[in-house]
Amino acid sequence: MNKTCCKIPRSQWIRALKRVHVDEIKAVIDSVINEYDVSYKSIPQSGLGVLQTKDTALHEPYFLGEFPIAISWVALTDKQGNTFEGAAQLMDDDENLASLFAVCDAILANDLVACCKLADLIEMGDFKFEQEALTRKAMLGSTAVDFSLLGATNEENKEDTSA
Amino acid sequence: MLKQDLLGAYVNPIWLADTQQALFKSLMQVLSRPGRLDNWAEWLENSPAYLAVLATLLDGEVSLADVSGLLTESNWPLLQAHKSAVEQANYILCDATKAPTFLPKLGTLSSPDFAATLILKVSSLDKMQGNIRLKLTGPGVNGETEICVSGIDQAWLDQRNEWCSAFPLGIDCILVDDTQILGLPRTTKVEILEVRDNGGLN
Numbered sequence: 326m327n328k329t330c331c332k333i334p335r336s337q338w339i340r341a342l343k344r345v346h347v348d349e350i351k352a353v354i355d356s357v358i359n360e361y362d363v364s365y366k367s368i369p370q371s372g373l374g375v376l377q378t379k380d381t382a383l384h385e386p387y388f389l390g391e392f393p394i395a396i397s398w399v400a401l402t403d404k405q406g407n408t409f410e411g412a413a414q415l416m417d418d419d420e421n422l423a424s425l426f427a428v429c430d431a432i433l434a435n436d437l438v439a440c441c442k443l444a445d446l447i448e449m450g451d452f453k454f455e456q457e458a459l460t461r462k463a464m465l466g467s468t469a470v471d472f473s474l475l476g477a478t479n480e481e482n483k484e485d486t487s488a
Numbered sequence: 489m490l491k492q493d494l495l496g497a498y499v500n501p502i503w504l505a506d507t508q509q510a511l512f513k514s515l516m517q518v519l520s521r522p523g524r525l526d527n528w529a530e531w532l533e534n535s536p537a538y539l540a541v542l543a544t545l546l547d548g549e550v551s552l553a554d555v556s557g558l559l560t561e562s563n564w565p566l567l568q569a570h571k572s573a574v575e576q577a578n579y580i581l582c583d584a585t586k587a588p589t590f591l592p593k594l595g596t597l598s599s600p601d602f603a604a605t606l607i608l609k610v611s612s613l614d615k616m617q618g619n620i621r622l623k624l625t626g627p628g629v630n631g632e633t634e635i636c637v638s639g640i641d642q643a644w645l646d647q648r649n650e651w652c653s654a655f656p657l658g659i660d661c662i663l664v665d666d667t668q669i670l671g672l673p674r675t676t677k678v679e680i681l682e683v684r685d686n687g688g689l690n
Contacts, residue, residue, distance in 0.1 A: 363497040367565040398565065399497070424495055 329436050331444035333451050338433060339415050341450030342426055344457075349446060354428055357439045361401035363428070366410065369420035371395035392416055397423035401431050409435040500533055502540040503566060507531050511544040519660065519671035523624045523633035525613055529667040537664040538581060538609050542567055545605070546579060555590070556583035558609060577604055584608040584663070587643035592651070592659050600656035603674070606648075611639025612665045620645070621682040627675045634681065635670060637663065645680055648672070 333341060342350060374394040377386050397420060398412040411431025413423045429443055501507045514526045528537055538558065543566070546552060551572030558581055564571070574580055574590045582588070595603035612618060618636025622645070625632045640663075651674075652658035658674030672678060 358495060363495040365497055365499060365566075366562070367568070368499070368503050399495070424497075428495065 329433050329444075330441045331433050331447055333444075333447050335430075335434060337451065338430060338447055339413055339426055341447040341454060342429060343415065343417075344450035344453040345446045347422065347425070350425060350429060350443075353439050353442045353446065354425060354432075357432070357437070358428070360438060361403055361409075364400050364402070365424075366398040366400050366412075367396075369395070369397040369424045369427075371418050371420040371423070393418040395420045395423035397427040399424060399427040399431060401428065401437070409437060411435075500535055501531055502533075502535050502543045508544045511540055515541070515544060515662070515669070515671070518669055519662075519673050521628050522626065522671055522673060522676040523629055523635050525615070525635075525668050525670055527668050532667060536609075537667055537669060538607050539563065541607050541662055541664060541669065542569075542579070542581065550578040551576065552579045552581065553577035554581045556581070556586060556609075558583060579605050579607065581607045582609065584610045584640040584644055587641040588647050594651055594654075594657040594659060597656070600658075603657065604659050606659055606661045608640065608644065608661055608663050610637050610663050610665055613637055613663060613668045613670050619684055620680060621684070623679040623681050624672075625677045625679070628673075629676070637670075639665075642680065642683065645678055649678060 329335075331338070372394060373391040375391055376389045378389055379386050393416055394414065395417045396412075396414045399410070401409045401411070403409075409431045411427045411429070411434060413426035413430055415423055415426060417423065431437070432440055433443055433447070502511075511528065511531060514528065518524050518526050528540055532540055536558075542552065542559075542563075546567045546569040548568040548570075550569050552567065552569040553572050553574040555574055559567075569579065572578075574592065576593065578593075580592055592604035592606065593602060595601060614636045615634070616636060618638040620637050620640060620642065622635050622637060623632055624635060648659065648661060655674065660674055661672040663670040663672065
């Protein structure tokens with residue numbers, strides 16, 4: 326595993342970056358991108374993905390529907406000829422955003438210049454994600470239905486009828 | 489181009505959608521008109537023509553066999569196609585100077601479109617000069633036409649005619665030199681008129 330100044334696990338970097346304003350990320354990248362030659366390992370693409378799952382009744386596969394997906398895989402080469410790779414795959418319809426995040430991934434994974442600035446942004450994004458998760462959990466909790474009372478009511482009704 | 493604006497990255501034109509649309513149209517033309525030579529020099533920059541053909545035709549849903557090792561490892565993620573054994577490949581890339589030693593997919597009677605498409609790299613394609621002079625007849629050819637090919641083992645042509653002898657089964661070939669392409673669909677009858685040692689240069 327590569328050394329990095331970011332405490333958040335790599336698998337959560339993109340999720341956190343999505344919660345940060347793009348201009349803030351772009352400002353960090355713009356300040357360091359001239360230090361590297363950027364090349365694409367594969368062509369950045371955006372399109373629609375389909376997610377297959379199984380229904381719980383008959384266990385037959387079906388598609389949940391389409392969702393936007395953008396992917397990018399980049400290589401940064403520094404003045405000494407060292408190459409660092411990064412990639413991103415996100416639910417978005419903008420392949421340029423995927424490329425921007427792929428560069429972030431390369432910088433963070435290889436502890437390159439501006440790694441700590443990006444790590445701060447990721448921590449900020451992760452904090453926002455946690456806040457959103459708490460809000461969602463609270464909303465979900467407020468709509469929860471207690472079905473255990475339904476059984477008790479039915480039994481009471483039966484007793485009333487028999488009496 | 490936005491990709492270059494954003495990251496300053498350079499992308500060869502053969503990987504761009506606009507170029508690939510133009511090249512696809514050209515491919516349709518040469519496969520519809522066997523014997524027609526299209527020159528792709530303006531699109532290629534430093535890329536070989538066979539790579540441009542593959543970039544135009546391939547995606548992540550098809551398989552490719554690089555029989556002669558013409559591709560570099562860095563080409564594969566860009567092409568997206570998965571590697572396959574030559575007998576099962578949808579597309580086969582070969583250096584035509586070496587005789588074929590395999591049997592490609594010829595399709596089935598119910599699905600002749602499951603046949604392989606061969607991309608053969610030759611030294612040169614020309615109307616007048618070349619080692620082997622061919623006569624082409626069949627759909628898309630007005631009567632007959634001739635084409636000269638250099639840098640191809642004659643066994644390819646014999647084998648190709650055998651593979652295409654039970655229509656609709658067969659293979660479709662795309663011959664490429666450095667910058668030009670020639671289509672030989674399975675419906676084209678190919679006859680060797682002359683084999684020259686000096687490439688027809690007098």
